[in-house]
Each structure stands twice: as C-alpha cells, then as structure tokens.
Amino acid sequence: MATAQQTAGPYWHMIDFPEWADTTRFGAEGARIALTGIIRDGEGAPVTDAMVEIWHADPEGRYDAAFQGFGRCRTDAEGRFRFTTLKPGPVPGRGNALQAPHVLIAIFARGLMRHLLTRLYFAGEPLNETDPLLALVPPARRPTLIARETAPGVWTLDIRLQGEGETVFLDV
C-alpha cells in the first residue's frame, strides 16, 4: 500500500524556487512559449497559494531527451501561474495511438489533501480530434483542457477547481 498523501499546506513556498518556472534554464533549442492561467476556487476566487508543476515531452515528443520538461511555479496574488517552456510534440499513447501535444499539470495547495492532475492541450492541433484521453472526456467539458493562444507564443488555460466550468481532473 502506497504511503498516504497529505496536503502541501500554506507554507510549501519554502520549496519554491522561482527559476524553476523556466524549463529551458538548463539549455533548450527552439521557440519559447509561455503557459499561463488563473486558478479559481468554487466561488470564483483566485487561488493565490497554489504550487503548480508541469511535465511534458520535448518538441519531438520525447521524454528521454536532454530537455528538462519539468517546471514548478507559484500562483501569484491574482491566482496566476506562468511558465516558460517549449511546445511539446505528439507523444505515443497506448496501443498504436498517438497523443496530441499536451502538458501534464499537477496542482498542490492548502485545501487539497493531495494534488490535482489535469492536462493542457493546444487549440488548433489536428490530433486533438483523435487524442485517446480527450476522447474519454464528455465533449461539453473538453474546452476546460484546451489552451488558447492569447498572444503570439502565449498559451492561456484558466483552471477552475470547483463549480461552474469546473476543470476536468484526472484519476491517474
């Protein structure tokens, strides 16, 4: 039996290192993108004390390459996270499926007994239509996983923990 998880609590910032929000800091080739969004709670209030982590493949869809692909970022006073990274490529799925480019997002915070997991997809990717995970999500809720390019190279996905427009979270 795996060890029980416990909340990260309000003081997790003791392991916050702002430079971790840039996955390219150890060196990476390719155009930088920003991943950003605001996290809100069940009343629509910004979640200002969350720890957000991302994990994704490199632009060729590889997880075993030199690219770090991992970032950690705090939400600010407006509930906003912002990462600098590279846009991932398509990744092999189970069987012979091909997954659309995506980013795994983990959210830890006070009030979350364990982290929430979700994925960020990129609007306009043809593979979104056949992605095996998106296919498991009721169509009406799929937009909660799909980031929009709100400025050149800036992909925005707001996250709602609870209530209207609640983000699809994953049982991984």
Add this chain to the structure above:
Amino acid sequence: MSDPTPYARHAPGSQPPYDAPAYGSTHRRHPKQPLIRAPHTLTETTSPRLTPDRFPPEADMSRVNGKDALGQRIIVAGRVLDEAGRPVPHAMVEVWQANAAGRYHHPGDTHDAPLDPNFLGRARVFTDAEGWYRYTTIQPGAYPWRNHHNAWRPVHIHYSLFGAGFAQRMITQMYFPGDPLLPLDPIFNAVPDEAARNRLIAAFDLDLTVPEWALGYRFDIVLRGPAATPFEEEDHA
C-alpha cells in the same frame, strides 16, 4: 513501441479524499465532478531527471552559516520503496518544516512564536541505490492554525517526492510518535484507513541516534508500484 507498464491504482482507503469536511480549506477547493480515469502513457510513467548536479542537495537543516539552530537535534532517515518492495533509487526528496517554536520561515506565517535566524527549515536529499535517504534537522514545534476553535497541528515535517514516473509524484507529512494532537487533527485523520494513517508516524530509532549529538527517527515511504497486469489497469479506461 511496447506500452509502458502502468502503476497500480491506490488501495481503497489508503489516500485521503479531496472532500474532507473537517478540513475547512477543502470546502471550495475540491472538485465536484467525477475525475476522468486516465490510462498510463509515457506522460505518466516517465519523470523528470532531477539530479544533484542541477538540484544541489542540502542535508543539514540544523545550522546556518555554522551556527546551530535552537531545538532538539534529530536525524531522520528511511527508505523509499515501491509497493513491490523495490528500492526507489536516486529519488529527489524535499522536506520543509516549522522551527522548534512552531513557526515557519515564511512571510505568511504570523503565529506569535519566535523565528530562529539559524533555522530556515528546508532540505533536499536524494535516495541512494538502495533507496535510503537521511537528513539532519531539529524537532519542529506544534502550531495553531485556525481551522476550528483551538486547532493545533501535530508536530510534522512535510515531504515531497519524485519517483520514476510522474504517477508516483506525491507530497505527504511525517508525524512523531506519541503526539497527543494526532487524534484531533483533521488532516492526519482524513486518511480513512487506520493502518495507512499510522504509517505516517515515524519511529524512534536508537540505531539512528548519534551519541552525545542527536536523536534518530526512521520514516519509510512507499510509492506506487507496477500494476499486477497491464490489462487490469486498462479495463476501465
């Protein structure tokens, strides 16, 4: 390409629910829609390479610039294993905690207890080839937290762990044996299974003590292991 081996699903009762009514901060933060059960792909079965050259270890919280922190010096050590009993080698373990007076070195902590200039309260260590980790610190203090009238958190140290796959990623808390606050704590007691709860309590370990210098506590951590069969996991996908 062959499919990666999925991780086993968590045993019932072993993990706290998102909706834990006695812990007030969960009320507006837990999802109300059902979670989507995700098959394990490379995204879930791989993990970032977190290596000491890029993430320098710091295994001694008990002093800052050569000056000793106040409090009972302790050594905490243990093994990180998976559910199959295999050691998890080279895993990055981050820990953070309050000082001996029950105050965090954090601007958000306004508890009326003294800060200790010689205690920052965070460390980063890596497991060895056999899954062992070890760090030195001081025993933290309990602190009040306003969840309910006269609420006090039991003494604890926060842990953050990365395994070989992101599905093993976890954050937890280590508690101390005999703490009278444990039966009163909504966070500890949010874990439904009593045995699972009690495994969050470290054991005093005389073998880890250093005579004339520090007490020792043992705390082992189990990360998710491989599913018994790949098919079992995908039945519901």
